[in-house]
Amino acid sequence: MFNPITNIQPTLDFLPPNFNPLVLKVCQWGIPFWIQWKTPLVDIKGEKVERLVNIYQQFQEGKIRFLLAFRHPNTDDPYCMSQLLWRFVPETAKQQGIVLSDPIHAHFMYDRGIPLWAGKSVSWLFPKIGGTPIFRGKVDRLGLRSARDLFMNGQFPLAAAPEGATNGHNQSISPLEPGIAQLGFWCVEDLKKAERTEEVYLVPIGIQYFYIQDNWIDVEKVISQLEKDCNLPQGNEDLTVSSLYSRLMQLGNYLLDTMENFYRQFYHRTIPQDESLDFSERLKRLLEMALTVAEEYFNLKPTGDLSSRCRRLEQAGWDCIYRYDLKGNDNWSAVELGLADRVAIEASLRMWHMRLVESFVAVTGRYIRENPTFDRFAETTLIVWTMVNRLKGGNPIKRPYLGKKRAKLTVGEPLSVTQKWSDYQTNRRQAVANLTQDLQNALEQIIEH
Structure with a gap:
């Protein structure tokens, strides 16, 4: 059996975000080589990136807070998101004559279980580049508190996958978990309590992969x-x-x-x-x-x-x-x-x-x-x-190679959470459900079927 458990293990402690600009710079330099070495991706493109440039500009001007809600078809998604933020947004901003402060980056939520299969190095790396862990199978108050604080006060916007896990399908989106919409409303609530005026948005990001050849x-x-x-x-x-x-x-x-x-x-x-x-x-x-x-x-x-x-x-x-x-x-x-x-x-x-x-x-x-x-x-x-x-009983992670791929990332229209605040005050559960469905619809619209 692959990776069998034979005895008890120490607890999975919370890994607090501990952003380090130097570590980020090393990742920004090395990730293109890693993509070439470790993934089947040979081409990554971004569409409607100007929407993200605009919203990053507003974020850096202190006008808004936002969360990047990205599709999660497979485990190469973080590499694609890195290229969207570290490469495509700065290039598009330069083309439009818009000056953005470096670095263009995002804090991100990740499953606390990822280091169990990805390796201990991830336990060190993810906090250093702004990640915050979450236990998905319980009410993780510490994890939620960290994500909530980053959404409101983080140096960067927050990123998360509303599907919660990969589903292996590029043209079929799993039902979204309500946690992303709830985080949005919490951010509005926290800003109002702090007497701050930023508007809160969710930005849908479609990610799709296509084989270069029909192998x-x-x-x-x-x-x-x-x-x-x-x-x-x-x-x-x-x-x-x-x-x-x-x-x-x-x-x-x-x-x-x-x-x-x-x-x-x-x-x-x-x-x-x-x-x-x-x-x-x-x-x-x-x-x-x-x-x-x-x-x-x-x-x-x-x-x-x-x-x-x-x-x-x-x-x-x-x-x-x-x-x-x-x-x-x-x-x-x-x-x-x-x-x-x-x-x-x-x-x-x-x-x-x-x-x-x-x-x-x-x-x-x-x-x-x-x-x-x-x-x-x-x-x-x-x-x-x-x-x-x-x-x-084999290793399910090392899948057969079926050819090189290209990836396409599409930035959807930002969804204003602040504009739905009155609905949330009237009926919280229904407002969360409605916003979750709006996000589901937005993601459906920006992927090819």
């Missing part, structure tokens, strides 16, 4: 390997969309059958054979079952959508693994430590069910059928690869 040969190779892993008959090497789609569906149905039998046999779940259900309905039922298995172990109620349930399960697992009561406690007996290790191991194993769901939370079963492009095919194939690799 069907390598997609077919990945599908062939998946068929081999699943002991399915090897399909022919016909590179037509219909043939590859049929093979992908065969893989999907095999995985559904196998996982349904897995939960029936080993977790004693009642999953009726119902031939009237289509693929998407069966997938939804399976994901629900997998989460329920983990939730019952952690004694969690199945409330909210799949993504929010995944986040609560993740936090419940972390609470068993990264023990707050371990810090500064030297009086644990060997027996107590042994039992604590057992709890950590079991929690890690139960979180495995949640990771499976996490990989498929945005899959609908219709994504390719609606628009059978190479990009959609490649995305779906990689999602299936991730699941199979998890089932095999």
